[in-house]
Amino acid sequence: MFKIFVDGEAGTTGLQIYERLAKRQDVEILRIQPELRKDPAERARLINSSDVTFLCLPDAAAVESAALCTNPKTKIIDASTAHRTNPDWAYGLPELSSDFRKQIESGTRIANPGCHATGFILGVYPLIAAGLLQKNTDLATYSLTGYSGGGKKMIASYEADGAQQSHPGESPRLFAPRPYALGHHHKHLPEMQKICGLENAPIFNPIVGPYYKGMAVSTAIFQNALTKSATATDIQDVLAEHYDGSRFVKVLPYEEEPVLDAGSLDPTECNETNEAHVYVFGKGKSIQVSVILDNLGKGASGAAIQNMNIALGIDESSGLV
Ligand SMILES: NC(=O)C1=CN([C@@H]2O[C@H](COP(=O)(O)OP(=O)(O)OC[C@H]3O[C@@H](n4cnc5c(N)ncnc54)[C@H](OP(=O)(O)O)[C@@H]3O)[C@@H](O)[C@H]2O)C=CC1
Numbered sequence: 001m002f003k004i005f006v007d008g009e010a011g012t013t014g015l016q017i018y019e020r021l022a023k024r025q026d027v028e029i030l031r032i033q034p035e036l037r038k039d040p041a042e043r044a045r046l047i048n049s050s051d052v053t054f055l056c057l058p059d060a061a062a063v064e065s066a067a068l069c070t071n072p073k074t075k076i077i078d079a080s081t082a083h084r085t086n087p088d089w090a091y092g093l094p095e096l097s098s099d100f101r102k103q104i105e106s107g108t109r110i111a112n113p114g115c116h117a118t119g120f121i122l123g124v125y126p127l128i129a130a131g132l133l134q135k136n137t138d139l140a141t142y143s144l145t146g147y148s149g150g151g152k153k154m155i156a157s158y159e160a161d162g163a164q165q166s167h168p169g170e171s172p173r174l175f176a177p178r179p180y181a182l183g184h185h186h187k188h189l190p191e192m193q194k195i196c197g198l199e200n201a202p203i204f205n206p207i208v209g210p211y212y213k214g215m216a217v218s219t220a221i222f223q224n225a226l227t228k229s230a231t232a233t234d235i236q237d238v239l240a241e242h243y244d245g246s247r248f249v250k251v252l253p254y255e256e257e258p259v260l261d262a263g264s265l266d267p268t269e270c271n272e273t274n275e276a277h278v279y280v281f282g283k284g285k286s287i288q289v290s291v292i293l294d295n296l297g298k299g300a301s302g303a304a305i306q307n308m309n310i311a312l313g314i315d316e317s318s319g320l321v
Pocket residue numbers: 007008009010011012013014037038039055056057058059061079080081113114115148149150151152153295296299300
């Protein structure tokens with residue numbers, strides 16, 4: 001029986017990890033008394049008694065918690081942004097390559113990717129790895145996300161009067177989707193750039209919508225960014241080959257005139273799963289890659305559990321995410 005501690009169990013991500021683990025027979029969850037949840041000594045005791053500790057905390061608290069770990073056998077999986085570009089930490093996106101997977105299998109420090117970053121990287125990394133997309137290119141990406149991505153505070157502002165999701169909060173300004181991070185220094189930019197090996201960070205526009213969860217991350221692929229002329233179907237072929245056999249990342253068939261759901265992309269279609277769906281849209285040389293995921297699933301707690309399974313040697317096909 002593996003011993004698991006969730007530091008930050010009461011938060012949005014922590015609660016979801018806890019709920020996923022609570023259904024399992026092969027793990028024992030080490031609980032912290034609510035009044036001690038910010039007590040370093042008690043957290044250190046539980047971290048060092050665990051086989052795996054999940055950090056579901058703000059960045060500064062995650063750094064503090066990681067430093068409390070002195071047991072060389074304890075594996076830390078950090079959901080925060082704090083360690084995602086740290087070379088001493090594995091980056092927890094095993095679908096990228098066998099090297100990424102091996103580092104998760106053998107490492108004791110695993111950084112769980114950011115939700116927007118997961119969507120961007122899943123679409124772009126294979127094109128760069130295949131030598132089709134230039135590393136020195138400029139990319140522009142937008143991501144539509146549900147408000148749960150903003151954690152407890154944003155959820156509370158959208159649900160202020162306990163109203164239905166179609167009537168967010170008390171404030172009419174929350175009714176429309178809202179572009180944010182307009183200072184162009186979103187916290188996921190460093191991992192997007194580093195993991196893909198891009199010389200420049202993309203221009204990234206996240207947009208938060210008046211619904212709980214689900215995300216669609218779209219990147220335009222211009223011809224002058226490619227090392228050779230390619231069509232949308234060529235790009236689709238590269239992505240399909242890269243993710244062939246993947247349990248959680250699915251490349252959907254290319255359609256020149258996509259029918260989809262009422263003619264539009266549904267950012268919620270992967271909700272309640274650990275899946276990501278990769279689409280290629282466009283005609284001829286006008287190309288867009290879009291990735292759908294649950295920001296709380298493959299974008300957070302699902303990915304965290306998948307990484308735990310890999311790190312503990314639990315068969316990924318067991319369905320235990
Ligand atoms: N929401 C999402 O979609 C995603 C979030 N993440 C990341 O996961 C982490 C947690 O985010 P999220 O769950 O959304 O955040 P929440 O705000 O929902 O929860 C954070 C939790 O951390 C606790 N906490 C804060 N400071 C400390 C501390 N010093 N010691 C112990 N506990 C502390 C909070 O307790 P209290 O409420 O009592 O202050 C709260 O329970 C963040 O780093 C975030 O970036 C990652 C992927 C997706």
